[in-house]
Amino acid sequence: MSKVKIIGESIPNMPWQDRPQGLVNATIWRYSNNPIIKRNPIKNVARIFNSAVMYYGKDGIEYIGVFRGERLNGLPYIYLGRSKDGIQWTFDPDGIQFVDEKGKMFLPDSPFDPRLVRIDDTWYIIWCHMFYGSAIGMAKTTDFKTFTRMENPFLPYNRNAVLFPRKVNGKYLMLSRPSDTTHTRFGDIFISESPDLVYWGKHRLVMRKGSNWWEDTKIGGGPAPIETSEGWLLIYHGVQNSCSGFVYSMGGAILDIDNPSIVKYRSDSFVFTPEELYETTGNTDNVTFPCAALCDAPTGRIAIYYGAADTYVALAFTEIDILVDFIKEHNVLSASDTGLGM
């Protein structure tokens, strides 16, 4: 039994490995057989990375996911995948065919970095696509057969949006990271609310990029926030602008459960950083980019899916108590963290 409670479902057959003995700095530890998705996973798709999976547990499907596939023509698209164990994945050979609300085909332009969130009986895919520049796109499905495209929640330019897995104070909430038209060299995480997932407002700052080098260029949301007895656990990415390019590490923070624009705890140290060859070398070196987390509430186990070097999908594990203890132990808050962000 964990000290900190995850408020969520039980996933008894979740991918898992215990923390190896003798590791130094292992707040989050890698799956021993990483990466789990390697180059050329689908015909006409060169690489899959930055992808999101969830537990499904019906219709003979244990795990389901939305995957960023980089096609041979260099353009990204979103592919559907299914798995029995969360590790071995089979993919639909064609990208997801979205329709608009009238049932007419509506293909987003170059969608990438999808997140997957379930609220009640509906599954939402949130991604970044080209809307005269990078912007957030969304679709919903109840059966993973029909995917209905929804309105873009925000104006360009924006990236790394992720919905909260339930309404808070009667409103849908979404994190996002306002950006610009290029390889953005700034970026803070904001929160917005909506009564209907069509119109959005009451935007507040959640947290700014950090003063610590590993996150001093920009930050962005990762997996959907995880509801716990301590607040919303946020695993996010932080970016350093090194002299040979960006380095993407993972950070950890805990947001107030009723007013998540307030940060309760935020680690000044990364919780995970590129170390292995499949993270430090690839199409884009030095990227560990978390997009999904499976959580088994009874045991407190967490399996994090992350893109590695814009080339692979990899898997890492932690336990809620280990991660929360680390965040609290390294907690440093600024005024912009603890404020309402008005």
Place this chain on the structure above:
Amino acid sequence: MSKVKIIGESIPNMPWQDRPQGLVNATIWRYSNNPIIKRNPIKNVARIFNSAVMYYGKDGIEYIGVFRGERLNGLPYIYLGRSKDGIQWTFDPDGIQFVDEKGKMFLPDSPFDPRLVRIDDTWYIIWCHMFYGSAIGMAKTTDFKTFTRMENPFLPYNRNAVLFPRKVNGKYLMLSRPSDTTHTRFGDIFISESPDLVYWGKHRLVMRKGSNWWEDTKIGGGPAPIETSEGWLLIYHGVQNSCSGFVYSMGGAILDIDNPSIVKYRSDSFVFTPEELYETTGNTDNVTFPCAALCDAPTGRIAIYYGAADTYVALAFTEIDILVDFIKEHNVLSASDTGLGM
């Protein structure tokens, strides 16, 4: 009687001068006694520019306006001004004191470039301020005594927002120009809708920056769109990135009356560009930045208020037929203009 009808009020004593004889390229002509607001207009305010005025016509006030004052400490703020003739202005010595919806003081951080729009009996001020970067702020008033700050409509980073002066298809509409954190070197005009002025969505592109040099860096909305029998007349600013800095000219376009994300006509040539010394030289050289237009519907006369060189407020005139004829004569549309901008 003009060919093109302005759908709006009559302002019989509106500032006006006929077009001088013998001018070449005078689609819009300057007031002979420009600039109308000169340096050091208020104690502790060094310059007023980029400001918006409207006809008021009651309580002994003919014209009222919201003015960008640049204080001696270099920070901008919004000041209220009143005028009998639209030319000579008197200002409240202190900036506008905004309150939040509970009546508590709420001062926006460094607000600048206000626009002023009346919808029914409420007057809205829309400006740009610092919300962890440039973002759009709003307030409303019914009496120009109490100014109630409203929610920021959009996430950062954004500038040059302007409300439409009436609902279209039952929704409020706002133009804006998504930006970045610096002297943005890109920028297109988008439109967003809202049921309640709190939550915004259904964002569409209106028009991209142009291929013509005078607007090939970025564009942004100017005065509130003017309703005419041809559609919504949009006077906007277009920016060239010259080798010695930005140059701000004015462009003209006409948007579909029921679906203003569609551009019907757009002039490939500027309608106004910095020429006079008070436009080409000042705190920021070569800026003509339109923020307001008074229109007398019966005669079709238009008086444009524009910021000059980030230093002065100046005034210029045109007639609806002259401006619309010029826009149609120089009309060049692209696919992004004529589309729905989905």
